[in-house]
Amino acid sequence: MADLLKVTDITAGYGDGPAILQDTHLNVEPGKVHCIIGPNGAGKSTLLKAICGMLTIRKGDVVFKGERLNGLRPDQILRKGICFVPQERALFPKMTVRENLRMGGYIMEDKAKLERRIESVMERFPILKERAEQHAGTMSGGQQQTLAMARTMILKPDIVMLDEPSLGLAPKIVKEMFEIMKMMAADGITILLVEQNALMGLKHADWGVVLDLGRTFIEGPAKEVLGDPRIQELYLGGKRAA
Ligand SMILES: Nc1ncnc2c1ncn2[C@@H]1O[C@H](COP(=O)(O)OP(=O)(O)OP(=O)(O)O)[C@@H](O)[C@H]1O
Ligand SMILES: [Mg+2]
Structure with a gap:
């Protein structure tokens, strides 16, 4: 299948600092769940940010639907259909759930359409409808993560990149997050997930x-x-057991 997103041998770092990513490559196929794992400091978050x-990007290419994204601003890339949920979730804690969903569609010019999208996302996630007027910062970690993920659906993006959505959540809630991811994938959203829990992440991913x-x-x-013995040794059997 043709790649939706293709990262070819990119080198990137922060400011004038050293290269963090070095000849990193990645192929993202449409409709699949992709899971990136690796030790702390490996550059997983940096790759999503790049x-x-x-x-x-100092060297190499990021190509989305055949178009080079190098040099575009984050808002331009968002408009093209790639949405990023950072590790810290980036909700507006003092805004309500509804207002947070509205912020998810700030680039939409048709505000009536935006309100319809908010309603349809709330239909999909009853907890968000129930808590529509609650400040996001007062919700539980799991509810906040649900909001962060649901918010991406306002724009109907092609790709959603999630940086450690399970961080700090109880196992039962983590399962719910993976269910949401599956639902998003079934909706045609391609998922690019960074996951600390290698076993859990890979079990739920296609790639x-x-x-x-x-x-x-x-x-x-x-x-x-x-099943790769190197992974077994690094993450699943050794000290870094998932
Ligand atoms: N804002 C920044 N400025 C300078 N260096 C940074 C910055 N953010 C990350 N780095 C460096 O980039 C390297 C990779 O960090 P990154 O956050 O991408 O790792 P990671 O794989 O996401 O790790 P973790 O599993 O801990 O989240 C590290 O050496 C880190 O110190
Ligand atoms: Mg990280």
Whole structure:
């Protein structure tokens, strides 16, 4: 299948600092769940930031639907259909759930359409409808993560990139997050997920990518990555057991 997003041998870092990503590559196929794993500091978050235009790409290409994204601003990349939920979720804690959903569609010019989208997202996530007027910052961690994920659906993006959505959540809630991801994928949204829990992430993904020291170390069908002896040793059997 043709790649929806193709990252070819990119080098990127923060400001004038050292290169964090070095010849990193990634192929993203439409409609699939892709899971990026790797040790702390491997460059997982940096890769997502480079794709969404938050970092300057020094070398290599990011190509989305055949178009080069290098040099575009984050808002331009968002308009093209790539939505990013950072590790810290980036909700507006003092705004209500409804207002947060509205912010998710700030680039939409048709405000009536935006309100219809908000209503339809609330239909999909009853907890958000129930809590529509509650300040986001007063909700539980799981509810906030649900809001952060649901908010991306306002724009009906092609790709949603999620940086460690399970961080700090109880196992039961983490399961719910994976259910939401599956629902998004069934809706035709391609998922690019960074997950600390390698076993959990790969089990729910179609495609697995292992980053180490800013390089793509292993890439393949999630089941194969899960069965790779190097992964078993690094994450699943050893000290970093998931
Ligand atoms: N804003 C920044 N300025 C300078 N260096 C940074 C910045 N953010 C991250 N780095 C560096 O980039 C490298 C990769 O960090 P990154 O956050 O991408 O790792 P990660 O794989 O997401 O790790 P984790 O699993 O801990 O989230 C690290 O050496 C980190 O110190
Ligand atoms: Mg990170």
